[in-house]
Amino acid sequence: MSTNRHPIEQEELMAYLDGELPADEATEALSHLELCPECQTLVADFRDVSQELMAWEVESPEVGISSEINAALGERFQNREAVKASSPRWKTRVMTSRWVWAAALAVVCVVVGLTLTLIHRNRNEDRPTLISDGMPASGNSTAYPSMASIEQYLMPDRNAEIALARSAAPAAISSNAKVLVLGWRGYETAIEGRNGFVCVVERSWGLPFNSTEFWNPKVRAPMCFNPAAARSILPLTIKRTEMVLAGLSKAQMIDSIKAGFDSKELQVPEPGAMSYMMSRAGHLNDEVEHPLPHLMFYFPLTDKSSWGADLPDSPVTLNPQFQDGPEPITEFVIPVGRWSDGTAAPVM
């Protein structure tokens, strides 16, 4: 195969088959593959090789845990109990871990974008719902009692996740933005950006800890952060995701948030931090599948009267999540009249 006649190298084609190409290059590879019989043959050959290798299976007898392992386990737990009795090591580790602080703050920041329904609905019974906190009025508290398998939170189609993330902001912004997608180990870069914005699809653990949908695997909340928010808000979201994937409990996260702000280890939002949530797609929670398009602005604690938030007919809403919470963050939400694709949104 002459590489001069093909827009992608053979090695790249192999990487495409292995799922190792970035989304944009994978799209290019797929487009070429559909039209190139020569490359289709090569792909078929690679698949044949892979399939034939699978003939080599190793018979594995059913063997349980050996006596040596049992002994080692016994010794380990014995030692651990001894250490635990003399030193609260685990607690100390959790409480001083920077990434725990950071991840915990992410809760706050993501939650902001998802928790306004109740107050908004109370004030505006006749207006369409902007967003929701994922706490259905029906009180279905057992729908998602625990974390589902990680596969359920992942989007199998990487390109679909990229498109959904980008739909959070107008194309003039998101087409040049960096895009992250959720993988087995947390968020990873799918496409590098050029304008400092970062688009991402948040998952259910951005909801309040007491939300009945905290583990709802259907939640998909597309957001695009401006450069200031990408630096000060998004890293916390990423860390929070890592913490969730690592299996920390809600209690550990909550404790960490409180302690982190007390010790000044957690940072407040950078000046000018804001984000876009203008997608008509996604699934914020089971109650309000699609929010109305809106922008979110992040601040250190600010009096809501300075923005006229929550006043009659004011379009500005203060997220109530922070009113009684430990986080010194204020977030204002302002609905906008159009979806990210420029079409008109329902009147508020």
Next chain:
Amino acid sequence: MTSDEALMLEFQRGSRAAFEELFARYRKPLHGFFGRRLNHPARAEDLTQETFLAVIRAVSRYEPRSLVRTYLYGIALKLLAAERRKVLTSSTVGQSAPEPTTDGTPEGVLWVRQAMEKLDAADREILMLREYEQLSYSDIAELLRIPINTVRSRLFRSRLALKSYLESEGKSNPALRASAWQSHPRRRGMQ
């Protein structure tokens, strides 16, 4: 299903059940890892158990920086290297290395093994980590401490070589090639 990483952290916090779950998930894959590389079932099982012993001994230092899967294969690779050194030493002082077992091995498997043996050892390792352990390029690069582009280029070279070998052998011995297909009903494509 609880993630491997969550299980590891639970084990770190003292959960025996979490360890047992990890053991159930990875005993067979690790046995396959050693089995294909050593072709000595008894040692493969020993080293599988040793891998879990190493996990127990090091669990207090575990941090969820990489997948548990990658972490386990990292330990396995170290044990494998030690085993190979041991075998080499034994051979040089007059003891014979264990003979590969072939009794009862399906022809198709023998054929694949022969094809793999034609590859450069480093290339073969990369190919096996990808095909059998299904590790990503970056995981393989991390484990073998080589650049990711090297992983890709060697993987490509291995697959082309294997394709060529399999084709030539298949042409000369179609019955053997057919048996390779028949011996594995759970064929899959590359991911």
